[in-house]
Amino acid sequence: MKLKNLEYFVVIAEQKSLHKAAEVLFNSQPNLTRAMHSLEEEVGADLLIRSNQGVELTPIGESLYYYAKSIINQLEAVSGLKMLSQETVQSKLNVAVARIIFADDLMLRFYETVKSNHTTINLFETTVEEVIDSVAALQSEIGIVAINNFQFPIFRRSLAIKELEFEVLDKGPIYIQVSEASPLLKKEKIYAEDLLDYSYIHLPYDYYANINFGLSMDGIRFSDFRKTITMNNYHAIIRMLKHADAFIFGNKWQMEELAKGRIVSREIENINSEMMLIWIKRKKEVISDNGRKFLELFRDYYGENPDSRNA
Template identity: 50%
Template structure:
């Protein structure tokens, strides 16, 4: 009998819902169902039953719930003792990010939530394609990406082929970000053709960004119409370029507040119906480490839409 199965069982009982428990545990519902089936096979009896009011415990399930809670609390106490008595503790987290910019204070918040003498925070800012490769190859614990609705079908298929699962954090419209050197600064809405005189700053091309090449922004202007471009492989260098020149970047709502701190404004495009998704990615059939779960909780607290929490 695995502790993981007991943890899942207790969370389902507390939430009275498989869906809510899966969201709280950051696992898929099929994995949760499979885990409960294994537990019921070991106990030799049905533990949960579905009703119109959600998931309820059977009489045997109620008995197991009492013991499972006790076991998990004792295990938690043992873990705390081990951490307290270790002379050297290392916390390590690796995140691959594509198409978005993390808030600067997230690293500080993460550091303040952990208990370690040595902390390793490894963040790679890269393309969406490389994020998926990194998570698949164990180079990153979690991937965080922003893609548009045009890319979603391909993203879903590639995740399936690589044995990855993804979860939606939120959705929002396409934005244009410009600094004070750009004459469009301070506008709330513009037409896409007003951007044509300025340089489009972007990361190196990959499979997903190439899908945008023929994208129609507003019925008249396509991505391929922007002939002036600057390719850079570092998001902070890109932000510096936008801040100090009249260049622009396409982006999303999740980086608006952070960019405003650097006097970069966010503008909507007239007649543009492109939707962006913010997603987090992990390997299927693999439980996140405690440190990865802590970092993921920070991400969700910072960026998720109320309906997704």
């Protein structure tokens, strides 16, 4: 199988058009068509569905795309090493994160561990759904999510469909996290109904957030919160917490970091659900050296019960 044909195939899949791919590759459309016919003969199956609107991947074509993309990325990394001296080594890390605020010094520790002159850290803070999509599409090597056990069965099935694997690093209760000036902290115990008079700050809703609308917390459902604030940036959420009568649903893994900003964490009474801290990656994909170093640091910070694994 020719590497060049795989490279053509990846560009065609991403452009969704032979004509556009030909322009990107500075090649002719007939050459790309011949290359795709040759690739399909080697695979023994159709890879592309051709129409007047362009091309789409067949199920086999979609699987080949992810493997081809991985192969090309790894070969590019190896080729890049040939051009680098020890003094100009580059390090890169792509991580997608949902519903957890990292400790400030975690990335500093990672930078100090890799010891390279040029370090690129792409930390994609987003929703659980987009973390899964980012890892599945090879945009992020690793995904980190904090979800509740009510969401977990569907989360697990989604990962299986997208050929992703996961590891549960730890479990813990659901907290509310509020400014140290919040009137809520005057209560000896906090119940879900006590939160109804306050603004609920959350990330943009996605499929997994919508699942929570079926979750009852001591008789209170997410749809009962009439005052909400939607924000897409963790640090903006923290700033809002400091100045508004508002709260977030959080977890124990960000308690220490939030406490530095005078954000207090309290458990909610009569809540049976728990949070799970999980990392994900693509199946059969070897974690890079930088990814491995990051995970080792991450486990040091947060992983207390790494006793549940799906391969």
